[in-house]
Amino acid sequence: MEFPITRERLQKYREKEAPSAEIKKCVLKEIQKICEGVENIVLTTKKTKYVYEITHIVKYGDIKHNTPHPELTWNTNGCLKELLAELKNKFPDSNIIMDPLEKYILIDWS
Numbered sequence: 495m496e497f498p499i500t501r502e503r504l505q506k507y508r509e510k511e512a513p514s515a516e517i518k519k520c521v522l523k524e525i526q527k528i529c530e531g532v533e534n535i536v537l538t539t540k541k542t543k544y545v546y547e548i549t550h551i552v553k554y555g556d557i558k559h560n561t562p563h564p565e566l567t568w569n570t571n572g573c574l575k576e577l578l579a580e581l582k583n584k585f586p587d588s589n590i591i592m593d594p595l596e597k598y599i600l601i602d603w604s
Contacts, residue, residue: 513571516556520573521580524552529584532601542604548597552577 495507495515503511524546532544553572574596581590581601589602 517571517573517576520552520556521576524549524573524577525580525584528581528601532585542602544601546599546601548574548592548599553596 495511499507528544528546531546535541535544551572553574555572578590578592578599581599585601585603587603589600591600591602592598593600
C-alpha cells in the first residue's frame with residue numbers, strides 16, 4: 495500500500511489494488527533471489543549462465559485457503575509475465591530464455 499492514500503482508494507483497495515500489489519511483491523522477492531544467485535555465480539565460478547527454477551507461486555499465484563477471514567483473501571495470478579519483464583530490465587543485454595514447459599528461466603550473459 496502506498497501512502498498517502500485517500501478514503502476512496504482505501505475503500506476499493508482490496509478489489510482494485512491488492513492483486514497488483516501482491517504481484518509487485520512477488521516480483522520484487524524473486525528478483526532479489528535471482529540477483530543474489532547471479533552475483534554468487536559471478537563471484538564464485540567461471541560460469542556465464544544462471545538457471546532459475548520457476549516456483550508454483552510465481553507461475554500460478556497464491557491461493558489463500560483456511561484463513562480466519564476468507565472474505566478478506568483474494569487469489570492472485572502468478573507473476574511470471576511481470577518477472578520476465580523485470581528480468582529484461584535488470585539484465586538488458588543478456589539472453590533471458592524460458593523453457594517451453596515454463597519450469598526454468600535461463601539468464602545467459604556469455
